Amino acid sequence: MSKFLSRRFDTLDAYVPGDQPSDMQYIKLNTNESPYPPAPGVISAASEGEAQKLNLYPNPDGTPLIQKLAETYGVTPENVIIGNGSDELLAFAFLAFCDSEHPVVFPDITYGFYPVYAELYGIPYRQIPLKDDFTIDPADYFDTGANVVIANPNAPTGIALALSDIEAIAQSNPDRVVLIDEAYVDFGAESAVPLTHKYDNLLVMHTYSKSRSMAGARLAYAIGQTQIIEDMRKMKYSFNPYNVNRLTQVMGLAALCESGYFEKNCAEIIATRQYTEERLRKLGFWMTNSAANFVFARHPEFSGEQLYRALRQRGILVRHFDKPRISDFLRITIGTRDQMDAALAAIEDIMKEAANAQK
Numbered sequence: 001m002s003k004f005l006s007r008r009f010d011t012l013d014a015y016v017p018g019d020q021p022s023d024m025q026y027i028k029l030n031t032n033e034s035p036y037p038p039a040p041g042v043i044s045a046a047s048e049g050e051a052q053k054l055n056l057y058p059n060p061d062g063t064p065l066i067q068k069l070a071e072t073y074g075v076t077p078e079n080v081i082i083g084n085g086s087d088e089l090l091a092f093a094f095l096a097f098c099d100s101e102h103p104v105v106f107p108d109i110t111y112g113f114y115p116v117y118a119e120l121y122g123i124p125y126r127q128i129p130l131k132d133d134f135t136i137d138p139a140d141y142f143d144t145g146a147n148v149v150i151a152n153p154n155a156p157t158g159i160a161l162a163l164s165d166i167e168a169i170a171q172s173n174p175d176r177v178v179l180i181d182e183a184y185v186d187f188g189a190e191s192a193v194p195l196t197h198k199y200d201n202l203l204v205m206h207t208y209s210k211s212r213s214m215a216g217a218r219l220a221y222a223i224g225q226t227q228i229i230e231d232m233r234k235m236k237y238s239f240n241p242y243n244v245n246r247l248t249q250v251m252g253l254a255a256l257c258e259s260g261y262f263e264k265n266c267a268e269i270i271a272t273r274q275y276t277e278e279r280l281r282k283l284g285f286w287m288t289n290s291a292a293n294f295v296f297a298r299h300p301e302f303s304g305e306q307l308y309r310a311l312r313q314r315g316i317l318v319r320h321f322d323k324p325r326i327s328d329f330l331r332i333t334i335g336t337r338d339q340m341d342a343a344l345a346a347i348e349d350i351m352k353e354a355a356n357a358q359k
């Protein structure tokens, strides 16, 4: 135990990101990154000329980027805030809206950072069990008296809620914030951004980390009505006003100007997801109905741990969660078609080896 760390963090379990090992060359299907590089315009935007301006602080509001985001989503700049990844915006939201009188609820199986933020800030939280089929029952989130955080599509299940369900949840919690984390929305779910015009308690978060191939740049944004964004800005300006660096701001703006590239990549990933699902099904896997850039799969004859380890030995990294209800599953990020073929071949090989061992 550290003699320096504040005692209030003695029991804090920090978030554990997916492995980034360097012992060998892996096919990385474990952190839901895009297999495609950023759009060509994004790369050229990070020019030498921009790098030469790094002696100067960035625009704290990210004004040009926010203007373009507002235009893209049919809102005004006052309705948008940018952050250093959605992790930072989530940290601002938990800090801004939750306290001992205003707890937070989220599903028992969801993005692992939500309970970490609640613990970090000492916020009481309740984890609402997903149904047996891993879907969310919207009625569980009606009139909660608490702030609500839902990833849509959810992670690691990939299952999406209908917009009508999100609306009903926002409507039934008018005095608390309903945060919809749409990190994976571009891969097949419907965005709740249009509902922000109608509900002042709705805060919708998007990230550049997945569908826009910019996980390394750390950029995300949240959209909501003016007051809720003003509250978020209060956190940002009390924590780190220059939270999005210069290069990331220009790259983020350039990415929005190449919507064709973005749409093509999303369509490609959706098609590769369908292809992967079909092949996994033929190998005996059961999967949730994913609307994200990953599949969540279980095999009746192999434990999640067993498959995870055997794949890792073969140079394929996937994500395994050693947690109740989901320890039998693997979350496999959708990569390129070639990467998925390699992963599927490795799974076939593992199965063959197990069958031979039984003979």
Ligand SMILES: Cc1ncc(COP(=O)(O)O)c(C=O)c1O
Pocket (backbone or CB within 6 Å): 031, 032, 084, 085, 086, 087, 088, 111, 151, 154, 155, 181, 183, 206, 207, 208, 209, 215, 219, 220
């Ligand atoms: C549901 C969900 N929200 C947020 C994040 C964090 O995204 P970012 O890279 O923007 O911090 C992730 C990352 O995996 C995620 O799965």
